[in-house]
Amino acid sequence: MSSLPAILVLEDGRVFRGRSFGAAGETFGELVFSTGMSGYQETLTDPSYRGQVVLMTAPHIGNTGWNDEDDESGRIWVQGLIVRDPAPRPSNWRSRRSLDEELARQDVVGISDIDTRALTRHVRDRGVMRVGISTETQDPALLLARVLEQPTMAGADLVGDVTTDSHYLVPAVGQRRATVVAVDLGIKSMTPVQLAARGLDVHVVPAHTTFEQIKGYAPDGVFFSNGPGDPASATGPIAVLEEVLASGLPYFGICFGNQLFGRALGLDTYKLKFGHRGINQPVIDRTTGKVEITAHNHGFAVDAPLDRATSTRFGEVTVSHVCLNDDVVEGLELHRDGRLLGFSVQYHPEAAAGPHDANYLFDRFADMLSAGKDA
Numbered sequence: 001m002s003s004l005p006a007i008l009v010l011e012d013g014r015v016f017r018g019r020s021f022g023a024a025g026e027t028f029g030e031l032v033f034s035t036g037m038s039g040y041q042e043t044l045t046d047p048s049y050r051g052q053v054v055l056m057t058a059p060h061i062g063n064t065g066w067n068d069e070d071d072e073s074g075r076i077w078v079q080g081l082i083v084r085d086p087a088p089r090p091s092n093w094r095s096r097r098s099l100d101e102e103l104a105r106q107d108v109v110g111i112s113d114i115d116t117r118a119l120t121r122h123v124r125d126r127g128v129m130r131v132g133i134s135t136e137t138q139d140p141a142l143l144l145a146r147v148l149e150q151p152t153m154a155g156a157d158l159v160g161d162v163t164t165d166s167h168y169l170v171p172a173v174g175q176r177r178a179t180v181v182a183v184d185l186g187i188k189s190m191t192p193v194q195l196a197a198r199g200l201d202v203h204v205v206p207a208h209t210t211f212e213q214i215k216g217y218a219p220d221g222v223f224f225s226n227g228p229g230d231p232a233s234a235t236g237p238i239a240v241l242e243e244v245l246a247s248g249l250p251y252f253g254i255c256f257g258n259q260l261f262g263r264a265l266g267l268d269t270y271k272l273k274f275g276h277r278g279i280n281q282p283v284i285d286r287t288t289g290k291v292e293i294t295a296h297n298h299g300f301a302v303d304a305p306l307d308r309a310t311s312t313r314f315g316e317v318t319v320s321h322v323c324l325n326d327d328v329v330e331g332l333e334l335h336r337d338g339r340l341l342g343f344s345v346q347y348h349p350e351a352a353a354g355p356h357d358a359n360y361l362f363d364r365f366a367d368m369l370s371a372g373k374d375a
């Protein structure tokens with residue numbers, strides 16, 4: 001493992017010193033923390049982390065190395081990784097190489113030997129902010145000047161960086177029940193697999209696909225995925241979603257897809273102080289009163305009244321799910337003429353690593369699409 005010294009500078013001038021981990025060099029992004037005790041490989045390969053430097057609050061990271069199965073996409077997307085204690089020797093039957101080696105192989109700069117508890121508490125007090133990590137300079141003032149030149153996450157339009165170049169089909173497993181177009185705003189590999197497992201033919205399409213092109217696949221419903229950046233900046237996909245809703249096609253959205261649903265319905269989105277990132281967040285389903293333990297990765301949220309429905313030009317919107325930690329909106333439902341037309345969640349029913357409490361949402365969507373076909 002490399003023993004180069006490295007420094008970390010926050011945009012408010014706070015400095016931490018550690019050691020180089022993964023690739024040497026310099027990197028910048030928005031510093032966010034994830035509280036998952038496991039799942040670092042899935043976190044690093046989640047396209048929603050584009051533009052962000054991730055701090056893992058679990059102190060020992062890399063224990064199970066890096067395998068060939070758990071990636072959520074084709075590469076690591078985080079701008080950088082901050083850990084306390086990297087595992088010097090991975091131990092797992094699936095491990096192919098160490099986390100340190102994989103970071104270096106993909107040229108991702110990391111830093112270890114950081115007091116991650118102090119840094120997390122700082123971010124929790126002051127809010128998320130830009131950060132720089134460097135092995136190239138040990139001068140905090142120099143690095144700080146470069147941190148302050150970086151773009152902020154508020155206003156960031158990053159979907160174009162992560163979306164697929166072209167259409168692909170994930171065919172239904174078993175008997176085909178219906179067809180869905182899944183708009184890839186940064187989709188994770190498990191999501192089409194979960195949909196296909198429920199008998200749906202899944203046409204995954206690039207983020208810039210028009211409504212006319214979507215209709216060309218003759219879908220029974222439309223899905224919008226998770227994704228990076230500020231939902232307010234995704235004006236193209238929001239306009240397409242408005243056309244989808246006007247057409248009456250059933251809709252399901254996850255995370256970014258929940259935020260864009262909110263915006264298409266005329267609700268606002270806002271930036272959270274430090275976001276939700278982890279795999280044990282309690283969320284209440286307000287229809288059933290049941291609590292789900294869920295995986296989260298979001299820095300923005302939908303602003304909607306919890307206590308009443310909102311009338312929109314597409315129908316009545318209600319908040320279906322709420323986070324029990326802080327009352328943040330975690331799900332929306334749209335009803336028109338007494339019928340459920342669309343729903344979305346801010347958290348991740350496809351969670352990996354993570355609990356599977358929310359898996360039923362994929363069943364709900366598949367049932368909705370096949371019911372629409374029979375009607």
Ligand SMILES: NC(=O)CC[C@H](N)C(=O)O
Pocket residue numbers: 048225226227228229230231254255256257297298299300301
């Ligand atoms: N996982 C996601 O889809 C994240 C959505 C959005 N980029 C946010 O940070 O809130």
